[in-house]
Amino acid sequence: MSAPLQVRCPTCRKVGPWFEGPYGPFCSARCKWVDLGRWLDEDYRISEPLAPELAAAASGEEQPRENDGGANDTPETEPGAPR
Numbered sequence: 026m027s028a029p030l031q032v033r034c035p036t037c038r039k040v041g042p043w044f045e046g047p048y049g050p051f052c053s054a055r056c057k058w059v060d061l062g063r064w065l066d067e068d069y070r071i072s073e074p075l076a077p078e079l080a081a082a083a084s085g086e087e088q089p090r091e092n093d094g095g096a097n098d099t100p101e102t103e104p105g106a107p108r
């Protein structure tokens with residue numbers, strides 16, 4: 026009766042009547058997974074630099090130095106220890 030809807034496969038850009046097929050707008054399962062994998066790969070690459078661990082490392086936190094040479098600077102002489 027009615028002509029089947031012609032759609033273009035987003036992966037291989039082939040045009041055909043597979044819109045109502047089991048793979049949606051894709052012409053085959055392979056094209057469907059290829060497109061899905063491309064999206065996942067892109068999303069992973071984008072979110073990687075935004076990881077909090079990498080951001081903290083980029084800020085360059087300085088480690089607090091301990092003053093271990095000022096022991097003589099503080100006179101701690103008790104006038105007389107009460108016994």
Ligand SMILES: [Zn+2]
Nearest residue numbers: 034037052056
């Ligand atoms: Zn295809």
